[in-house]
Amino acid sequence: MRIAILGTVGVPGRYGGFETLAENLVRYHKRTGHRSALTVWCSAKDNCEHPVHFESADLRYVDLRANGAQSIPYDVISLWQAVRSGHDRILLLGVSGALALPLFRLISQSRVITNIDGIEWKREKWKGLARLVLRASEWAAVHFSHEVIADNQAIADHVRETYGFNCHVIAYGGDHALDHIGKAEVPAGLPPHFALALCRIEPENNVDLILEAFDELDTPLVFVGNWDNNAYSRDLKARYSGRPNLHLVDPIYESGALHALRRRASVYLHGHSAGGTNPSLVEMMHFGVPIITHGCAFNRNSTEGQAYYFKTAAELADRLRRLNPEDAAQIGAKMREIAKRRYTWERIGEAYFQLLERN
Structure with a gap:
């Protein structure tokens, strides 16, 4: 099995919650001797150094920033590269690239698991078009991912009440x-x-x-x-x-x-x-x-x-x-x-x- 982790700045984690999650999934993969091949997609713009390996994972780079306006093309390009390189499982962290999932489901047999993060479009900082895009991205992630992860039961309740879908509830570790x-x-x-x-x-x-x-x-x-x-x-x-x-x-x-x-x-x-x-x-x-x-x-x-x-x-x-x-x-x-x-x-x-x- 070939697993790709997408949607973060990269590993080791230096930015936020998704980066910490990705890093600790890599460490778990190594610690347990998991037999899958693991690749993490990283931002070439947000990382000064570009190592090709971290622990048991291979690292690939996209020459865009992972956050802000560039996060959408960053995630879409990462998805395309992961599919083209034959990854069987794709773990997408966040919904920035989710509007492209209907197309990827047509051209790929890869199984996509998406962590939809918080209810991003409700955050105070997003207005107008940005809020509409985030809301549409959440809809696409829920409808076109094979599995959806919520990090909190309240988010899973929102998904069930809004879209009629059930989520897997998996939180974050904090013992690090x-x-x-x-x-x-x-x-x-x-x-x-x-x-x-x-x-x-x-x-x-x-x-x-x-x-x-x-x-x-x-x-x-x-x-x-x-x-x-x-x-x-x-x-x-x-x-x-x-x-x-x-x-x-x-x-x-x-x-x-x-x-x-x-x-x-x-x-x-x-x-x-x-x-x-x-x-x-x-x-x-x-x-x-x-x-x-x-x-x-x-x-x-x-x-x-x-x-x-x-x-x-x-x-x-x-x-x-x-x-x-x-x-x-x-x-x-x-x-x-x-x-x-x-x-x-x-x-x-x-x-x-x-x-x-x-x-």
Whole structure:
């Protein structure tokens, strides 16, 4: 069997959730000695170096960016190359290239399994034509893939209610966050313990709401994100950077520093209200830290209703004031138990390869 993984920047993962997924599927493939041949398609534009192998996978490159406007031709070209090179199974991560699937189903016998990601067209950042294209792409992915993967039961419910199709629900692993290399150091000037938030600075992640809540409190907050990315993030940075209890930190990618930061967190704030099972949430659950998260269906499903939830700044401030040490310990222990049961790469890898091996 020849398996192709498409739709990511490439491996090893340096960008986001799909790249981390692809990397850990490759590692599972090698660790288990899986007999299939595995190829991962990568962006030549987004990778400075172009190795031809990673662990047990061959790497192929397309000379386009994997995200933004180029993601559609990037995925379509990757699909074409995977079909032309005789791959039996194609794992498509995301729906960018899905509008081409009806044609590929006509000319190819390859079996296509698509992870449709979150409900992308509902995200705040997409407007007009982009939203229409994403919605059409979701429709095509559901109707013309042989199998569809949702990373959260709430997304599977959406697919069933909207299209009348059932999905396989496979989440993400998070236990890799417990491993780290390099020096376990955090940026200078931070308090010994703090509330932690870690995300892209976008409206759908309710960053403004979290900062508003902490503006009423003395509790120190370390918020890591891309603060200079857009007008929304720059405005928030300008408005809140002078507060003594708010530490707005630029993105941190080094695994040792991230590990140290998470270890020093006394509570984790998760404001995501769109998407599905969020990788940063399941990673943090492995640290056994109490979690206060936006109360959308996705997050309630990921945490099995055992976290604290909020939808307004006032609710968040109230949850923080009422979080006593005993409750914090109980919530943290429950988060770790759920993570060990549901969000390990051994479990996720096994589920993906069982689905890829189906006839």
